[in-house]
Amino acid sequence: MKDTPLSNCERDFLLKAIEEKKRLDGRQTYDYRRIKITFGTDYGCCFVDLGKTRVMAQVSCELVAPKENRPNEGIMFFNIELSPMASPAFEQGRQSELSVKLNRQLERCLRNSKCIDTESLCVVSGKTVWQIRVDVHMLNNDGNLMDASSIAAITALCHFRRPDVGIQGEEVTVYSPEERDPIPLSIYHMPISVSFSFFQQGTYLLVDPCEREERVMDGLLMIAMNKHREICSIQSSGGIMLLKEQVMRCSKIASVKVSEITELISEALQNDKAARKAGGRCGFAESMPQERITALKTDETPVETTDATERANDIVQRAEAPPQTVPSPVVPVPGVGQVGQQNTWGLEEEEEEDEEQEETRMEEDQDEDEESGGGDVVEISDSEEEEVVVLHPETTGKAKNTGSSSHQQAAAASQKRQKK
C-alpha cells in the first residue's frame, strides 16, 4: 500500500515553521523526543520509544562454525525488519532501500566500531563460536528510525546474557540457565547514533527529525558516537554540501546527546537488574502503561451518603459471619505458587467503588448491604481513581481476582466489619 502523500500545504507550513524556529510538537531545535526504554521478560529483549516511534530489539545466540579468515572470533549479525505494522509504506519480506540503508548503518555503528569483544565469543578455536544475532523490528514509524534502532540494539546487547559453556576435550556442553548463570557479553563502549536533518540547503538544522520533518528535509547527517566522544561512524545522505564548521557543530551536539542517552540506558539497565534481583515483576508486561479505553466516558453518579454510617453500623451488628472462602491459588510467575492475594486494602476499595457506580448506573435495586458498604467506602477512601473501567488484565492483583471477586469482596467486607 502506498504511503499518504505529503501535501504542498504541509510542506510549505513545515518549512515556514522551521524558518521561525518552531517545530510541530513544540520542541526546540536541539531537543530529542521523550525516550523510553523497557525490557521484555527474557534477557536481550528491549523496546525503545522515541516519541511515537517504537522499535523492538531482540538478541539471540547460536553456536556456529567461525569464518575461515577469523577462526577465533565470534560472529555478529544484524537484521532490521521494516514491517507494515510500522507504516503502510513498508512491505513485508522485501529488502527496501531504506532497510538496506538502516541495516548498513547499524552494522557500521555497532560491528565496525568493535564495541563488542568478539574474541570472547570463541568456544573452540576454528570449530565453534557464538553467533550473536540482533533483530530489530520497527513497530511504529514516526521518523528517526535509525537513532531508535541504534539505542534499542545496544541496550539489548547490554541486557543480553548468553548461556555458559563447558569444554571437556572435544565435547562442548551448553548449560541451561538453571545449571549455571548466563554470562553477559563484554561490551567495550556504547556507540549511539544521533541524526541531524538539514533544511534549505543546510541553513537550518534540527536534531531528531519526526516523520513529516524527514519528508521535507534536504539532507541527513548521522553521527554515531560513544560517551568518550569517539566518533564511531558518520554518514551524510541527501546530497547536500556541508561546511566543516557545521559538521564540527553537529559532532559537539552529538557528544552532549550521546552522554545523556548513555546515562538513560545505564539507568534503565540498572533498574531492570534491581527488579530482577528483587524477584519482583519485570519485563515489558509490567512496564506498559495501563491503557484505558473508556477514558472519554464521564457520567457522574451521585452517591447517597447521608446516614450511611449509622446504617452500616446497624447492618454490621445484625449481619452474620460470612462463609470462609479460600481464594484460588495465584501464579505470579511460572514456578511460583501462591494462595491469597498480595493486594492491599486500597485495591479492594477501588473495586467496590467501581462496582457500586456501575450498579447505580444500571438503576437496579441495590442490595442494602452493598449500598451501605459503598457509602462507607466513599467516606473513608480518598483514592483518586476515576470512573473508568480498566479492561486490560494487567499489573495489579485486581485483574487476577476477577474470577472470584464476589467472594473476595465479601471477605473484604467482613474484614472491614471486624476492624470496626
Next chain:
Amino acid sequence: MFSSLKRRVDEVLLPGDEFSFEADDTISLTEPAKPEKAVCGPGLRRSGDRLVVCKSGVLRHKAPNVFWIDSQQRRYVPAKGESVIGIVTAKSGDVFKVDVGGSEQASLSYLAFEGATKRNRPNVQVGDLLFAQFIIANKDMEPELACIDSSGRANGMGVFGAGGLLFRVSLGLVRRLLAPQSEVRSDLETLFPCELVVGMNGRLWVKSSSIQQTLIIANLLQSCDTMTAQQRKQLFRKVQQGAL
C-alpha cells in the same frame, strides 16, 4: 429485542457481543402488534436471527429505532455524501486521483468543479488539498468525488488556498467536532480566531493568523482525542490564560 438493545445503550460493547431477534415476552392484546424494526448503523451487523456487534465502542440510540456503535477508529471507509479532505496525487487525462485516506484512491473529474467547462479547466496541481464530497462510494467500485453540490454550486468545496496546516485526528473526534452542539468547537471558539476545515476522513486543516497559533490549535485538537471533557476545559483555560 428492542428492550435488550435499549438496556445497553451508552454501554461499551465489544465485537462478538450479540442480541437476538426474539420477540418480547409480553405482547399487548389491545394494541395491534406491529413488527419491530431496528435500523442498524455502523458497528452492528445482522447475522441470521441475531444482531452482532462488529466494532468496539459505545452503543448509541436515536429515537425511534436507530442504533449504532460510536467508535474511536482512525481508519476511514468512504461513504456516500460525506465531505472529506483529499490530497491530489496525480493528474491523468480528465480525472484527478485523490488520496482520501481510504483503501483506494478516489477519482475526481475536472468537470466536477463550479464553473468548469471543457475549455475552462480548474487550476489544480499535484499535492494540492481539496475539500470534496463522495458521489460514489461502494465497496466494489472506485470511489468518486465531486467539488459541486447537486445544483452545481461550490458550496464551500474546492481547492484550498495557500497556508494552513493539515493533520490527522481520530474519526470519533471529527464526529464530535461536527455535531450540531459541539463542546470541543465551542471551547475552541474561546481561544483565537482560526479557520478550520473538518474532513470526515479524520483530516483537519487549520489556519490562523500566525504559525504559533496554528501549531497550538493543531496540538490542542490532537490531544483532545484522549481527554475527558473536564481535562479539555482545563487545558483550554490554561491556553487562554497564556500559559503556552
